[in-house]
Amino acid sequence: MFNISKAFDGKPALGDARFTLSWGEVHALVGENGAGKSTLMNIAAGIYAPDAGEQRVNGEAFAPKSPAEASRVGIGMVHQHFRLVESFTVAENALLNLGSQARTVRQAADLLRRKADDVGLAIDPMRRVSELSIAERQRVEILKVLLLGARILILDEPTAVLTETESSALLDFTRRLAESGLAVTLITHKLKEVAECSDRLTVMRHGRTVLASAPMAEVKEAEIGLLIVGETVPQVQRPKVDPGETRLALTSLRFSGQKTQQGLDLKLRAGEVLGLAGVGGNGQEELVACLSGAQSPIAGSIDITGEIANTLSPRRRRALGLRIIPADRFAGGLIREMTIAENIAMTEIAQQTQSHRLLLDRRRIYARATDAISRFDIRGAAPDRRTELLSGGNAQKVLLARELDLGMKILIAHSPSRGLDVKASAFVREAIGKAVEQGAACLLISEDLQEILALSHRVAVINNGLIAGERAVDDVTPDWIGGLLSGHA
Ligand code: ADP
Ligand code: MG
Numbered sequence: 001m002f003n004i005s006k007a008f009d010g011k012p013a014l015g016d017a018r019f020t021l022s023w024g025e026v027h028a029l030v031g032e033n034g035a036g037k038s039t040l041m042n043i044a045a046g047i048y049a050p051d052a053g054e055q056r057v058n059g060e061a062f063a064p065k066s067p068a069e070a071s072r073v074g075i076g077m078v079h080q081h082f083r084l085v086e087s088f089t090v091a092e093n094a095l096l097n098l099g100s101q102a103r104t105v106r107q108a109a110d111l112l113r114r115k116a117d118d119v120g121l122a123i124d125p126m127r128r129v130s131e132l133s134i135a136e137r138q139r140v141e142i143l144k145v146l147l148l149g150a151r152i153l154i155l156d157e158p159t160a161v162l163t164e165t166e167s168s169a170l171l172d173f174t175r176r177l178a179e180s181g182l183a184v185t186l187i188t189h190k191l192k193e194v195a196e197c198s199d200r201l202t203v204m205r206h207g208r209t210v211l212a213s214a215p216m217a218e219v220k221e222a223e224i225g226l227l228i229v230g231e232t233v234p235q236v237q238r239p240k241v242d243p244g245e246t247r248l249a250l251t252s253l254r255f256s257g258q259k260t261q262q263g264l265d266l267k268l269r270a271g272e273v274l275g276l277a278g279v280g281g282n283g284q285e286e287l288v289a290c291l292s293g294a295q296s297p298i299a300g301s302i303d304i305t306g307e308i309a310n311t312l313s314p315r316r317r318r319a320l321g322l323r324i325i326p327a328d329r330f331a332g333g334l335i336r337e338m339t340i341a342e343n344i345a346m347t348e349i350a351q352q353t354q355s356h357r358l359l360l361d362r363r364r365i366y367a368r369a370t371d372a373i374s375r376f377d378i379r380g381a382a383p384d385r386r387t388e389l390l391s392g393g394n395a396q397k398v399l400l401a402r403e404l405d406l407g408m409k410i411l412i413a414h415s416p417s418r419g420l421d422v423k424a425s426a427f428v429r430e431a432i433g434k435a436v437e438q439g440a441a442c443l444l445i446s447e448d449l450q451e452i453l454a455l456s457h458r459v460a461v462i463n464n465g466l467i468a469g470e471r472a473v474d475d476v477t478p479d480w481i482g483g484l485l486s487g488h489a
Contacts, residue, residue, distance in 0.1 A: 004053030005207075006039055008389070011380060013039045014050070014207040019185075021152065026174050026184045027213070028194040031204035032228055032421035034379055034391035037187045038080065040204070041154045045077035046070030057152075076150025078141045080157050084129045090140050091125040097144050115147050121173065135166040142173075153177065154185045159193060160419045163280065171197040189421050191224055203227045228421060238455055238473075239436040244270035246303075247321075247410045247441040253300035255286045258465030263300045266460065266467060268410065268441045273432070275456030275473070276445045279485055283465030284445050285327070288414050291443075292324050292332075293317050305409055318347060321409025325399055325416050327445075329392075333399045336388035340378070341369035343387050344402045372401035377427070393424030400428065404435050411435060411442045417451060429455055449481070461485055 006014040014036045021027050029037050042048050044055065046064030055062045057073045064070040067077075084093050091109035095102055102108040109125035116123050121139045129137060138158060145153065155174065159167040171193060174184050178199070188194060194201060194216070201219060203211040211219075211227050247270050252263030264287070268274050278284060289295035290302065293314035302309045304320045312320075326332030334343050345365040369383035376397040380390055387395060396416070403411070413432055417425035433455060436442050445462075446452050452459055453473060460470040461484035468484040 001040065001044060002054045002056075004040060004043060004050045004055075006036075006043065006048060006050050012207055014043075016208055017053075017204065018209040018212055019044075019202055020213050021183045021185055022200075023151075023183050024178055024181050025199040026178045026186055026197055028198035028201045028216075029185055029187045029204065030189065030191075030194060030201065030224065030228055032423050033393035035204040035228075036207040037204055038156055039207075041077060041156060041185060041187065044070065044152075045075055045154060047077075071145075071148050071150070074149060074151035075154070076145030076148055076152070077154040078138065078145060078156065078158060080160065082137050082141055084137055084140060086130040087128065089126055089128050090123060090132070093129060093140065094125070094144055094147065098147060101147065111147055112143055115143050119143075119146060119173070120176070134161045135163075135170075138162070138170070150182075152183045152185075154187070156187045157189065157419075158186070159188060159190060167193070189419070194224065228423075237433060238457065239271070239273065239433045241271035241437055241439070243272040243457070244439065246270075247305055248443065249301075249303040251301045251303070253287075253290065253302065254298040255283070255290050255295065255465065256298065257283050257286045260464070260466065262466055264462075264466055266443075268443055270409070270439050270441050271436060272458065273436055273442045273444050273456045275452035275459045276443060276462050277449060277452045277459060277481060277485065278445075278447065278462035280447050282462050284414065284462060286465065287462070288324065288326065288412060288445065291317075291322070291412050292326075319407075321407055323403040323405075323408045323411050325396075325403055325411070325413045327414040327418065329396055329399050330388075333403075334387050334395060336386070338387055339369075339384045340373070340381050340387055340390070340398055341365050341383035343398055344369050344372055347402060372398070376401045376431070393420045393427075396420060396424065396428060400431050404431060408435065408440050411440050412445070413442060414445045415447065416444070417448070418446075425451070 001017065001019040004014055004017045017036060017040050019040060031037050039048065043050050046067045046069050062073060091105045091112060094112050095105055095108040098108055102111055112123065112125040121143060123136060123139050123143060158170055162170060174186060175197060178184050186198060198216050200213045200215055201211065201224065202209060202213055203224065205228065246267055248268040250264055250266045252265060254263045286295065290297045293312060297310060304317060304322055307320060309317055330336055345368065366383045373381045378394050378397045380394060387398060390398065411432065416432065417428045420428065429451065432442055444452060444455055456473050458470060459473050459476050461468045461481060463484060471480065
């Protein structure tokens with residue numbers, strides 16, 4: 001791909017982007033959120049047409065007008081958001097794409113089975129997609145494009161949604177594909193994966209290629225980080241304040257998924273960050289659901305600023321000063337189809353409806369959004385732009401702009417920087433730090449130990465829905481935390 005440029009609604013997304021992929025390699029494509037990686041690869045896959053530039057496949061000029069046309073020359077892309085019909089089985093989904101290759105569900109199932117055996121990706125074609133795990137759905141998407149004859153495979157942040165074990169299985173798989181002669185583009189944020197799995201590396205920044213096809217052996221991890229962010233990564237400072245009154249107290253809290261009758265105890269004070277470390281799936285989701293009001297605890301109590309909140313509605317909890325940044329910003333926080341201004345005003349609208357003042361001043365909503373966009377440096381944003389058009393890091397900033405408001409007393413931040421690049425992560429962490437310095441109490445739930453250690457004053461470990469141990473951050477040792485995380489302490 002040569003000198004590719006592309007603008008959306010007059011906003012440039014790509015300018016002079018270049019990319020060269022060779023047969024038999026895994027080529028990592030990295031860059032911060034919004035750098036243009038997905039857009040560039042969507043152009044190769046026939047989803048968007050570039051405004052300018054040239055593409056060639058095997059030396060022949062190529063300008064696909066549709067994904068089907070790209071597929072005909074062997075290009076297949078697995079998107080970040082899967083495109084499967086949930087209520088259909090795996091085979092039914094495949095049938096939708098296979099054209100003349102399969103006329104019946106049974107034929108599609110046979111093809112899938114054979115391909116799955118062939119490439120070593122286990123999948124049961126008769127299962128319904130809604131019953132599959134994320135990793136299994138991803139396998140279906142990969143098998144689909146391989147069945148269409150993809151020899152140039154593009155994977156858009158495939159490991160962002162996977163656990164560590166699933167990720168390494170997928171990376172092994174991509175290596176095997178490359179060794180069998182295919183060309184694989186791996187879009188990723190994770191420098192470890194780049195270093196371990198790729199042959200060559202291309203870095204994009206602000207729609208431009210800033211490093212083109214560098215052999216992995218010739219670049220250092222630290223250099224890649226700098227190329228991505230384009231400047232030194234700011235160091236996050238732990239907020240410095242003296243803790244004040246207790247803001248959140250959980251006593252013998254019992255919720256689904258705990259394996260004992262004990263219950264979880266925890267106290268959080270104003271001006272402190274309590275880091276809750278843990279391997280995913282140890283009750284973090286259920287705990288957040290109990291705190292937000294989405295789920296009722298089985299027993300025990302939730303005390304928010306001195307009030308027992310067990311049965312309070314999410315809105316009442318908000319009025320008490322509770323704010324939540326959920327792990328999945330679109331499932332639990334933002335609404336994709338709404339504009340940035342609407343998403344920022346959403347909680348306010350909810351409160352106003354309650355008091356029967358249905359009309360909000362439109363100009364004020366816009367002013368608030370404009371202010372948030374500049375204060376949080378939300379790139380690619382305008383108040384009336386649909387939120388789903390933002391990159392992950394910028395969408396997260398919209399959520400922060402809404403939640404970190406004046407009324408906040410307690411912040412529950414669940415994996416606030418998951419899936420974000422280095423720079424956006426630093427921004428999020430800094431915003432949380434500032435809020436705590438201004439007196440908020442923060443419960444930081446994260447699987448990222450670096451994040452926990454950087455921000456927290458105290459560190460607790462959650463295991464099977466219980467607090468397995470707690471220490472001041474300065475007393476945390478790798479042995480201590482490792483033992484508790486694995487449940488062997
Ligand atoms: P990356 O994949 O590197 O995170 P993207 O390619 O998704 O980045 O986005 C590059 C820029 O283009 C961003 O500013 C994004 O908001 C914008 N963009 C991407 N897709 C669209 C679209 N369909 N409509 C409008 N803007 C878009
Ligand atoms: Mg992307």
